[in-house]
Amino acid sequence: MRIGLIIYSLSGHTWKVAEALRDCLAAAGHEVTLARVEVTGIASRATEDAPLKTLPSVEGYDAVVFGTPVRGGTIPSPMRRYLEQLPALQGMKVALLTTHFFRPDWGSQQVVTALQDACEAKGAAICGAADVKWSGFGRGRKIKAAVEKLCQLF
Numbered sequence: 001m002r003i004g005l006i007i008y009s010l011s012g013h014t015w016k017v018a019e020a021l022r023d024c025l026a027a028a029g030h031e032v033t034l035a036r037v038e039v040t041g042i043a044s045r046a047t048e049d050a051p052l053k054t055l056p057s058v059e060g061y062d063a064v065v066f067g068t069p070v071r072g073g074t075i076p077s078p079m080r081r082y083l084e085q086l087p088a089l090q091g092m093k094v095a096l097l098t099t100h101f102f103r104p105d106w107g108s109q110q111v112v113t114a115l116q117d118a119c120e121a122k123g124a125a126i127c128g129a130a131d132v133k134w135s136g137f138g139r140g141r142k143i144k145a146a147v148e149k150l151c152q153l154f
């Protein structure tokens with residue numbers, strides 16, 4: 001399959017998981033593209049509402065994974081605005097990735113629901129989701145589990 005990993009990541013956590021996912025999917029024989037959603041100017045918390053610099057296209061993929069951190073229980077502004085401007089995703093197989101700091105019901109679950117709603121409103125079929133709680137012990141194991149969960153969807 002041709003799979004696009006479209007990622008917003010400010011401090012690098014979500015990107016790190018996406019790189020591991022890219023390697024796993026490529027090892028399974030998929031054609032994988034890893035692309036960033038970025039704002040113009042210097043990336044920082046203060047500039048997250050700046051105009052988007054990169055709007056990765058979803059054209060040509062059989063499936064897409066959207067990945068993002070959690071921001072106060074909401075989708076960070078760059079990823080929210082990126083999803084809003086997307087064309088119809090009719091029939092597109094979509095999976096979701098979040099990274100977060102607190103327990104899942106302190107923001108991550110709300111973001112997964114919001115991402116699912118945004119993608120389904122465009123006609124996408126959500127095939128699964130995985131998250132990585134960055135805090136606490138066993139981060140490497142949590143990353144591996146999330147990557148394997150997503151990899152098995154395709």
Ligand SMILES: Cc1cc2nc3c(=O)[nH]c(=O)nc-3n(C[C@H](O)[C@H](O)[C@H](O)COP(=O)(O)O)c2cc1C
Nearest residue numbers: 009010011012013014069070072073100101102107
């Ligand atoms: C302003 C702000 C708000 C956050 N809100 C939440 C939250 O509601 N729930 C949560 O679990 N983590 C929250 N986090 C933690 C980030 O989601 C987490 O560190 C994430 O892995 C960062 O991903 P990135 O390095 O890809 O940007 C917040 C972080 C910041 C800076």
